[in-house]
Amino acid sequence: MARIKRTFFQKPTLETARALLGQIMCVRQSDGRVLKGKIVETEAYTQDEPSCHAFCGVTKRSSTLYMRAGTLYVYFTYGMYHCANVVTDKEGYGCAVLIRALEPLWDDANVKAAAGPGKLCRELNITRVLNQTDVCAKSADVWFEHGQNVADDNVVQTTRIGIKKAVELPWRFYIKDSKSVSKRI
């Protein structure tokens, strides 16, 4: 399976969020096993809108968002969960795509096992140590592979979940016929 190259992420965040649907996220475990899942739900965040961590400029946490496209941004929230994003667009512009749900491709996984950003990271053992991983580097423990393209009539574009600001922006995408989506409209 072909790995996704950096140019894929060097595009506007919304475009990348849509294009990531159907692609495969891969995470190497400490025992050497690789867990793969099809991306079925994403959200876009850019520094121009207040719900983005980069909205208030560069801080210790948000600095990752300003790195080059293809950088993994992992943050810890609500005292017990991690969320995984991929930095997009131009270096120096704080933005990323949140990976919200995967359809598990490994054996013995429940279809709902990675249906939500917190569950996804718990299931794949994604923690802050993976923050700033370059997913385009050969040696990386997290990377993306080309899956199947998803037709427009099988994609739902709607508002993002769990945020307090800029709630009206329709920057969430999910695959309509997937059972692994966290929440539907």
Next chain:
DNA sequence: TAAGTGATTAGC
């Protein structure tokens, strides 16, 4: 619908 949980950030 509410509570649990702790890092992060802004504001003194």
Next chain:
DNA sequence: CTAATCACTTAT
């Protein structure tokens, strides 16, 4: 330093 906030999940 303190306190509010938070891109979540699970069990009522």
